[in-house]
Amino acid sequence: MKRQGRGRGMAVLASLAVSGLWTFVGWSQGSGATAAARRSEAPATRPDGATSPRGIAGRPAGGNTVGVPVTGVRGITETVATIMQRARTRGLGWRPIAFEGEEVRRRPFVPADDPLAPAVPSWPPQPQGFAAAQEVLLPQVAGTNFKAVGTAAGESPFIPPDSMGDVGPTQILVHVNGRIKIFDKTGAVGGLNSDDLSFWDSVRAGQELTDPEVRYDRLTGRWFALIVTFPATNNLVLLAVSSGPTITDASSFTFFSFPIDLGGVGESTNFCDYPGFGVDANALYVGCNMFSGAGLFQHTTGYVIRKSSVLGGGPIVVTPFVDLTGHVTAGPFAPRGIDNDDPLATEGYFIGPDIAFFSRLVLRRVTNPGGTPALSGNLNLAVPTTSLPLTQPASGSTTNLDTSDDRLFMASIHRNKITGATTLWTAHNIAVTSSCVGASNGGGRRNGARWYEIGSLSATPALVQSGTLCDTATT
Template identity: 25%
Template sequence: MRLSRIRSCILLLCLFGLIPVTRAFAADENAPATGKNFVVQARHGKSIPMRELPTIYIVDPKEMVDHEPFPSPFPLPNPTGRADAVRQVLPTFSGATPTIGANFEGLGTDLGGLGGDPPDSDGAVGSTQYVEFINTRWAVFNKATGAMTAGPSTLSALFASSSDTTLKTGNCAKYDNGDPIVLWDRAAQRWVVTQFAVSGAPVYDECVAISQTADATGAYYLYDFTYTAFNDYPKMGVWSDKYLITYNLFGPTGSSFTGTEVCAFDRTNMLLGNAANQACFTFPYPAGPFVYSLLPSDVDGNTAPPASSQGYFAGLTGLSDLVLYSITGVDYATGALTLNAGQTIPVTAFTQACQSNPGGYRICIPQPSGSGGLTQSLASLGDRAMFRLAYRNFGSYETMVFNHSVDPGGTGSGQTGVRWYELHQPTPNGVPSGSFSVFQSGTLAPSDTLWRWMGSAAMDSYRNIAVAYSTSGSSAAQFPSMSVVTRAPGDALGTLGNETGLFSGSASQLDVTSCGSGCQPWRWGDYTALSIDPTDDCTMWYINQYLSSAALFNWNTRVVSFKIAGCGDTPVAAAMTSPSAGSTLGGTTQTFTWNAGTGVQDYDIWVGTNAGGKDIANIDTFGALSTDVSGLPSNGQGVYVTLWSKIGGTWSQSNRYVYAATGSATPGVMSSPTAGSTLSDPTTFTWTAGTGVTQYSIYVGTTAGAHDIAFVNAGTGTSANNVTIPQNGATVYVTLYSLIAGNYQKQQVQYVAGGAASKATISSPVSGTTLHGGTATFNWSGGSGVTQYTVYVGTTHGAHDVAFVNAGQNTTSGAVTIPTSGTIYVTLYSLINGSYQYTTASYPCAP
């Protein structure tokens, strides 16, 4: 909240009852609906293009000290020294290393002059622009070059440009009280810019501007939402059909905490510049439930939330729980917003950063000593979740990430770290099922001398997570700076990789006691912003403050982009890492683990008793890299696993594995007919069942291993019925295959076909016929039960010095070159039951 020192004094007089505070609306002003502390319908209008606004510099920032966000009113127990059980002291190896991209100066001492103190550093990235909004000015930057293309100006100047009289003369056109938020509405390709105007008390306003196009320097639709309570520390998010916003409510002049409020703005009409309403729900204090500084869900990515997901609000409650509320209904006509009963999500217990600070504002962050030995500890705002509640829909589950500042040592005054969370809710078939739970969490607090706080978290489209934050310490050169830590989806749950410095400050913020009444030298933040580039859904943009020279009112802001390794690379499906393919499973319950792949959004594992089967298990792990499968067989049979990877919203890739179940397996054994017996036509073959066999196949052929007579896939049956058997007295070869753990074991059995076998005889040319021309083709009648024919042609009986022909089961020799004189002798061999029988013929030869 932006207040001058003079106005601060007036409000203090109001606080102590020296000036009466009354609620008086002008005759043309919309009054709040009965029982509500807000006006349902916003005043609205249009602006001129932002680039046509006057450039506005703040000459004396000491006159623009931002109202300090009120601390949580809920009492906490004294810190017990309990260590943080999920503290990460050492970084883990991670492939998710960030590469720095843009790195340019934002608004502040070195660019455009100062605004208020602190800056409330906030910004968002769009298709071609980066928009920064700090206390109390905003500007537009070319994101490719970092050049400021419009501004700095104020939001009040934008409202003052409206032709609508109520906006042009209203509080939004008069006051720039700060707590700014800027968002990029990816689905609509629009900018959303907001701040509150509270200097017009007892009317309190939230001033919202929606760009009319994707160009942030263009014209805006303007909306002024009004309240009868002080709407402190607003936080805003974009949802598919609404804009969400949260407030901590205080009485006139901030005299007392009266509750927490969550609201939905009518996004559909706001995007059109039409009249728009708000619907709100208030958590009254002290009636309860006790909630404070809730964050609204803010959509990242190209996939909209499920139709039945209407938006979420999350925050801290106590020291070992999160609280999450879901919207269940919105009535813009009456202003009624309906929530569910609220979900308490247990988390690992924590101690708030600077919890022991007696002033209640969580002030204990050290800095290096400044000139003259002056030192000043900074505020951590450890009593609340930090902006944003970054939301993504991966189709089969929803996820949200956010953070807050903690004391991992549990003293309430020791080194601070960043606690971060990833929440999941299953959405099978695109419909939310069950409830949100903590998928993973951790506390980043390395064993060094740096303090970490004031973070912002986000996730890219490849499920890499980044948490960016401020760092500071008491040692020389540990000036307040900007850092980020990242993780890949394949990293161990609850861990982050190495820390990367984004920008280093070079001075401390000093305790300048001469700054006068209202001076708040401990102020830092009060929040920062990490946003996702919509052009690649990978690059992240972070804004925070730093100092280049020691003083109180001389901060700078810095905008830095980075991209985590792997994001945007060619997707690669996940691969099983344990157990090893082909190995024997450890029992009837087995843990299967796999790597993350590249660009994989979710995993589904099928486990079955046949290839591609899922008769044992079909488990969507909702992003987890392992799962337990129970009900596995114990007979040594094959177990077939298909690991599916969801890429680009589609279950498009899979890897398949075969394992052996625990226990021993035996193949089937042929039982009927008896080996060596004579087969009739047709014949039914039966066998005894083995153990662990997932499929039986039977080959019937005229040679060993052949299936020229029959091939039968019996599945898990134990018979091959009515197989046609030639009745020619030939040997019949039967092979029984048993599929066990992906490998076939076989049994071979020989039989004799019924009927009599007979050898073939040459039918042409007729024996004794004189052959002319130097070539001849010999043909014969088919024998019975013959599995191979061979022809010898020679100049003496039984010889093959003229020709040798292996005809297989053909009944012709093909053209054979013969002499043009003398006599040739032809021997035709018929292979019957493994033995050759023959007939002969002879022919005189002539030219």
């Protein structure tokens, strides 16, 4: 969650159940009649023979930019026992709940609609009558369910909490504003249960913290946690790397930090907000929305952290790529680093919705990410119509939930075990009609979840399929 000050939030991990009122509109990789129908249909094509949406996007912009790796400081290693002793000594105890008002670090302006974007809920468009023949599949039944963090007892008195976490072989690591905790898979708390200030104390330079991220990396068997500090400008990006896959009292974390103006790249008067974190075989990727000290949007910036430099004591090696959006001209807003657990991967990526136009995603390809990285120009991808989401009504509340904007959540690359194809999956919130079509105006709109599968990543990225989950009730 982006915000001006420290995270504010109830720290509760919630599970979502999809009721019968929600309709999944799009191609699925299910079984039975749906899958059979999908196999029997050729991809829908445009009149010009292409299989991607038309749109005004779809052409690369600019050539590769070779980065300049900057060597930072060495890491600081601490055992979990040491961290927990500091947390007990600090004894923050109960803190009043801190509420946050309307978010301020949003898009700098409402993007323009792409008049050529297809107004369809899914891609490829479904053949006429196909939706009615789709098999209705029940959602998975929830298994173990437990409350991870709460507002009581000084755990996380911040609203919203910026709930983040990931799952390892035997444990679940949860990091929210105010608290970091490890659980086993039955919900029992493990050796790490610290306030965030104590956990990050060795590298936070006395500053407050916000926007936590967590990844478990299957390739190295390490946990990676990331967070940023929030002075007015030139804040720090903090990284913690575990000693192994299981976190106990005897385990350790090695902590790294770097200022966003590392190497004097012109970010000293800006603030990194809403870091988008990704991990692959070669590097760690951090994308930032950059705002001035006065809160005005400047551009977006990406950082490529050489993975091998942070698996030991360091020093950390970071390659910054400044201004991915040409101020507000074109490029990925809220760029996310992309997760990829393919051990043979040789390229990395950033992705985000375009800063200037709806119905366009923008990728940036990183070559040689584990050495001297080079960043591609904008790789534009036209998608079915998108829009900014509405605030979301919440059951039992008179206050709607803030849905942020159309920024992407979790982006990851997966290999299809049947076909061998490697594709990127991502999703975001948009406002839609009762037919699940993205719409930036008009009555009867509601929020929907739009997902994408993107292929041909090493060449010209292409939309393989997309779908929209929404409530199709008339009102």
